[in-house]
Amino acid sequence: MKSINTFFKYSTFTALFLAVFMVGCDNQNTGDNGDPDIDAPTVLATSPANNDADVARNIAVTITFSEAMDPATINATTFTLKQGTTTIPGTVTYSGTTATYTATNIFASADVYTANITTGAKSAQNVALTANTEWKFTTAGSNEPIAIVDLGTAGDYVILAKTAINNNPTSAITGDLGLSPAATSYITGFALTANTGYATSDQVTGQIFAADMADPTPSNLTTAVENMITAYNDAAGRPNPDFFELYDGNIGGKTLTSGLYKWTNTVLIPSDITISGSAEDVWIFQIAENLTLSSAVNITLSGGALAENIFWQVAGEVTIGTTTHFEGVILSMTGITLNSGATLNGRMLAQTAVVLDGNTVVQQ
Missing domain, CATH: 2.60.40.1220 (Immunoglobulin-like)
Incomplete structure (x- = not known):
């Protein structure tokens, strides 16, 4: 009798153990190969x-x-x-x-x-x-056009700088030049002819102004420089870019539609680019470091795009390569350099210096 009781005792224990084991197995995730204890990915x-x-x-x-x-x-x-x-x-x-x-x-x-x-x-x-x-x-973006950057009276100048405008002759500039707070002596390479409140040069189709010239030139230039800084801050402060770190800053060979672009590094243009859009479209390029264009590069406008609606806000230096053609308004916190034979349609507005070397620049 004792042996029969023992048999039932152990049989019951075994059955209970197997039941618990099977329930546990049922609660495990398994792969297609049936392996237990594998959690499903999330x-x-x-x-x-x-x-x-x-x-x-x-x-x-x-x-x-x-x-x-x-x-x-x-x-x-x-x-x-x-x-x-x-x-x-x-x-x-x-x-x-x-x-x-x-x-x-x-x-x-x-x-x-x-x-x-x-x-x-x-x-x-x-x-x-x-x-x-x-x-x-x-x-990001809107179905409405981007608001243009208001240049104020800074837009009266094709070149406006604070510390110097240096030219290696011979350049051909269409539009007025302004320099403030630096004096006339910091405008070099133009063979200036002095007049009351302005100067002229055979290389400039327009007038040249500096902070030490007769009134009202100093006051006008002070306002223009203030407007230039305001415009720079406006362009730099536009929020919610349509394009962020596009092509990691190397935009050579690309076609750029209208919008707000932002880069936290240097932007390189080693080959031709196209800026495509209508005459009402606006482009703002926010560049935290430098803007560098290689030699013999062309920026081409298509679809009616206008240089006056293209704004390059650059915290670092802008360097435009030999014989390169540039389109747009440059708002530079540092300096702008056009290498030999480079051409530009737009404006160059620099919070330091502009350096020219036998260039053709046309206000747009």
Whole structure:
């Protein structure tokens, strides 16, 4: 009798143990190969985040997962981007724990986009994402034209500087030149002819003004320089750029549509670019460091774009290469240098010096 009781005792214990073990197994995530104790991957973060607004129109959309994923399952089928019901063409890449969707074209301004990652995305252990994840963001910009940068009386000058205007003859300048608070002696290379309140030069189709000339020139120049600084601050302070760090600052060979552009580094133009838009469109380029154009580069305007509506706000130095052609209004905190044979349509407004070397400059 004792042996029978013992048999039932241990049989009951074994049955209970197996039941608990099976329940535990049922609560585990398993891969397709049936391995237990594998957690399903989740989405830790997205960029842009859900409901972000004023998102740069050239941004790459990214997802960061909780663990390494199977790259073969991260593709244009599982990771999609749409504008309404229209799929946005692009390229999907994966590295580390981050998937990136890079759109083929720049996003439209002030529009809503929807990104989605499906459960077709699987971890390196072949476990599916816990759930589809969808998020939306709105791009920067407006369907209305960007407000122009008001130059005030600084716009009366094709060249306006504070410390010096130096010229290596012979240049051909169309428009007035102004220098303040520096004196006439800091305008060099023009063979000036003095008049009351201004000077002239065979190289300038216009008049030349400096802070030590007769009234009302000093007062006019003080106002113009103040307006130049105000215009610089306006351009630099415009918020919510349409384009942020576009092409990492190397925009050679590109076509630039109207909008607000921002770079936190130097901008390089090693080859021709096109600025494309209508006569009403405005471009503002915010550049935190230098703007450098290589030799023999051409900036071309298309579609009716006007140089007077293109503003290059540059905190560092502007260097325009030999025989290069430039379009637009330069607002420089530092200095502007045109190398030999370079040409410019627009204006050069510098809070330090402007250096010329046999250049053609036309006010636009």
